Amino acid sequence: xxxxxxxxxDSLVAYSDVAAAAERLDGVVHxxxxxxxxxxxxxxxxxxxFKCENFQxxxxxxxxxxYNAVSQLSPxxxxxxxxTYSSGNHAQAVALAGRLLGVDATIVMxxxxxxxxxxxxxxxxxxxxxxxxxxxxxxxxGRRLAEERGLTLVPPYDHPDVVAGQGTVGDELxxxxxxxxxxxxxxxxxxxxxxxxxxxRHHAPDCTVVGVEPAAGDDATRSFHSGELQTVKNPDTxxxxxxxxxxxxxxxPLVLEHVDDMVTVSDGTLVRAMHLLWERMKIVVEPTGxxxxxxxxxxxxxxQNRRVGVVxxxxxxxxxxxxxxxxxxxxx
Amino acid sequence: xxxxxxxxxDSLVAYSDVAAAAERLDGVVHxxxxxxxxxxxxxxxxxxxFKCENFQxxxxxxxxxxYNAVSQLSPxxxxxxxxTYSSGNHAQAVALAGRLLGVDATIVMxxxxxxxxxxxxxxxxxxxxxxxxxxxxxxxxGRRLAEERGLTLVPPYDHPDVVAGQGTVGDELxxxxxxxxxxxxxxxxxxxxxxxxxxxRHHAPDCTVVGVEPAAGDDATRSFHSGELQTVKNPDTxxxxxxxxxxxxxxxPLVLEHVDDMVTVSDGTLVRAMHLLWERMKIVVEPTGxxxxxxxxxxxxxxQNRRVGVVxxxxxxxxxxxxxxxxxxxxx
Numbered sequence: 001x002x003x004x005x006x007x008x009x010d011s012l013v014a015y016s017d018v019a020a021a022a023e024r025l026d027g028v029v030h031x032x033x034x035x036x037x038x039x040x041x042x043x044x045x046x047x048x049x050f051k052c053e054n055f056q057x058x059x060x061x062x063x064x065x066x067y068n069a070v071s072q073l074s075p076x077x078x079x080x081x082x083x084t085y086s087s088g089n090h091a092q093a094v095a096l097a098g099r100l101l102g103v104d105a106t107i108v109m110x111x112x113x114x115x116x117x118x119x120x121x122x123x124x125x126x127x128x129x130x131x132x133x134x135x136x137x138x139x140x141x142g143r144r145l146a147e148e149r150g151l152t153l154v155p156p157y158d159h160p161d162v163v164a165g166q167g168t169v170g171d172e173l174x175x176x177x178x179x180x181x182x183x184x185x186x187x188x189x190x191x192x193x194x195x196x197x198x199x200x201r202h203h204a205p206d207c208t209v210v211g212v213e214p215a216a217g218d219d220a221t222r223s224f225h226s227g228e229l230q231t232v233k234n235p236d237t238x239x240x241x242x243x244x245x246x247x248x249x250x251x252x253p254l255v256l257e258h259v260d261d262m263v264t265v266s267d268g269t270l271v272r273a274m275h276l277l278w279e280r281m282k283i284v285v286e287p288t289g290x291x292x293x294x295x296x297x298x299x300x301x302x303x304q305n306r307r308v309g310v311v312x313x314x315x316x317x318x319x320x321x322x323x324x325x326x327x328x329x330x331x332x
Numbered sequence: 333x334x335x336x337x338x339x340x341x342d343s344l345v346a347y348s349d350v351a352a353a354a355e356r357l358d359g360v361v362h363x364x365x366x367x368x369x370x371x372x373x374x375x376x377x378x379x380x381x382f383k384c385e386n387f388q389x390x391x392x393x394x395x396x397x398x399y400n401a402v403s404q405l406s407p408x409x410x411x412x413x414x415x416t417y418s419s420g421n422h423a424q425a426v427a428l429a430g431r432l433l434g435v436d437a438t439i440v441m442x443x444x445x446x447x448x449x450x451x452x453x454x455x456x457x458x459x460x461x462x463x464x465x466x467x468x469x470x471x472x473x474g475r476r477l478a479e480e481r482g483l484t485l486v487p488p489y490d491h492p493d494v495v496a497g498q499g500t501v502g503d504e505l506x507x508x509x510x511x512x513x514x515x516x517x518x519x520x521x522x523x524x525x526x527x528x529x530x531x532x533r534h535h536a537p538d539c540t541v542v543g544v545e546p547a548a549g550d551d552a553t554r555s556f557h558s559g560e561l562q563t564v565k566n567p568d569t570x571x572x573x574x575x576x577x578x579x580x581x582x583x584x585p586l587v588l589e590h591v592d593d594m595v596t597v598s599d600g601t602l603v604r605a606m607h608l609l610w611e612r613m614k615i616v617v618e619p620t621g622x623x624x625x626x627x628x629x630x631x632x633x634x635x636q637n638r639r640v641g642v643v644x645x646x647x648x649x650x651x652x653x654x655x656x657x658x659x660x661x662x663x664x
Contacts, residue, residue: 282387282616284611320659320664323654326655
C-alpha cells in the first residue's frame, strides 16, 4: 500500500485540517447516505457511488464549511457576530451555524431572491439584509456592515476553515466506500473540490479526482489547464451554485496541486442528468448537484467500468423552476 | 413486555409467512433506508420515521410481494410462466420477479399507459400485451391468456404470498426503528397495509396501525368502519395506486383483525404533502406514497409527540405530471 503523500509545506490547508473539521462536525451534521443505481451504472458503464449531500442539513454541503468556520472564531468574534452575502446555500449554512453556536448571523441577500429562501434564512434565526442588486454591490454592503457592526465575514469558499469543512464530504465518502478509482466533484469557487481532493489524497492516493463545471462557467477548468487564474463574469448557466467568477487564493493552489483533471458539461447534458437522478434514483437534486453525474452520462468522463464516487452537492431547487428546466430542454 | 398475540387460526396469512418472505427476499430486494426530517417533525408535532420504498427496486414496494409469490410456484408453473394485469407498479414488479427467477412474465397493460412504463416493463424482459381499455376488460383478457397459455396469475394484492411479501416492509422497519407508537400505511387493495399490520402485531403489539386512503377512494375506510365490504368505482383521485375498487378476500379479514383505524385525506392535502416531501426531504414520492405523510400533515391523524412510522410506498410518477399537480393545486 502506497504511503499517503504529505501535504506540501506551503499548502494553506492540510488533510489534518479536514480530519479536525470532521471531529468538530461529528453529531452536528448528518453523515449523508451513499446511494447506488443499477440503471445509472448501466448508462455510465461504471459503478457509481453517489454521496448525497442533498440530504444534508439545510439541503446542501455548505453547512459543513460554515459551521467549521464559525465554530473556530474567538469568543469575542462570536459575541460580535458573523456576516455573509449569498443568495444560495451558503446563506442558510451560516444562518444555521450561527443558531447552533449561539452566534448572531447577518445575511446580505438580493431582495430578488425567492421568498422561500429569504424565509428559510430567517427561520434559522438570521437577520436578512435585503439589497437591490441593480443599485448595490453586495461585497461593498457586506464590508460596510461588517465594519460598522464589528462582524466577521464568513466567505463562501475561499477560507481554510471553509475548505476543511467541505472536505469532510470526501472524508466521509472514503470511509463509506472502498477502492474508488475516481471521484467527481462539482466546482464553483473550489471549496468543495479542493477539500474533497485533500481527503482523496489521504485515503486513496491513486484515486483520480476530477472537478466538473458548467461549460458557460468554465473559469476553473481554464485556470487549471493554463496554470493562471482565469475569470468569468455572470456566466449564463442553470447551475446557479457554479456561477462563481473565479477560484480563490486558498482554493486555486489546492486545485492545482491535488486535482487530476477538470472538465465541463453543457446545460443540456446537465438538465438531462438531473432529470435522470430525479426519475430513476427518486432524489431531488439541484442543477449544480448533478454536475458530476452529467460528466459521466454525457461522456465528458469515461466510465471504463471503474468505481466512481460522485458528489451530489445539494437539492435546493424550486420545484416549479426544475419543471420549467425539464420543459425548456425537452427532457421527458 | 406483553406477549405478541398469536395469529387467529382462521387467518389466511400469519406473521410466520412474513418472516419466511423476509428470508426469501434477503439479498434480492433492497433494505430501504428510514429517513427523518426535523422540518416535517415540527409540522406534524411528532417524531416521524419514513420507510422509503421509493428507493426500492422498480421504485416501489411491489417487488416484495411479486417476488415472494412467483418464487413459490411449482417448477411446472414456473416453466409455463406468469401473467398479471396492471398499469402501475405491480407490472414492473412481476416483470422483474420473472427475470430474476427465470420465469417468463406476460403483462397485460392498457395501450394508453405512459410509454415510459411500457418501456420499463419490456426492459425487465416481460412480454407486454397492450389492450384498448375502451374495448377490452383487462381481467377477461388476462384470464383468457392465462388459460390459453397455461400461465399463473399473480394478483396485485389479494393473495397470501403477496401480502406476506409486502409485510416485509413493516418487518424491516420495526428492525430499524424501536418503540414506534403508531404506523401509517397507505391503502389501495390492502396488501401492504395488512402485511405491515401483521408485522406490527408481532414486533410492537401496542403500536397503533392506521391505514390511509384518498377521500375519493374511501372504500376500505367504509368497509373497516361498517364491517361489511364496500366498493368504489373508478375513484377520481390523484393517488393512482389507491384507485382499487375494494379490499380482497385475503386482505379484508386481515385489515379488520389487525388494523386499528382507517382515515382519509383529500387530494389537496395529499398534493401538498407530496410537495413537502420533495421540497424539504429531497425525495421523489408518487401521490399514493404521500398518503401517510398527508394524514399527519393534514391533521387526519394527530401527532401528539408520538414516534410514528410512515410507509412511503413508491416514487414512480411522471415528473411533468407531478409538476402539473403542484400547479393545479396551487402548491408552491
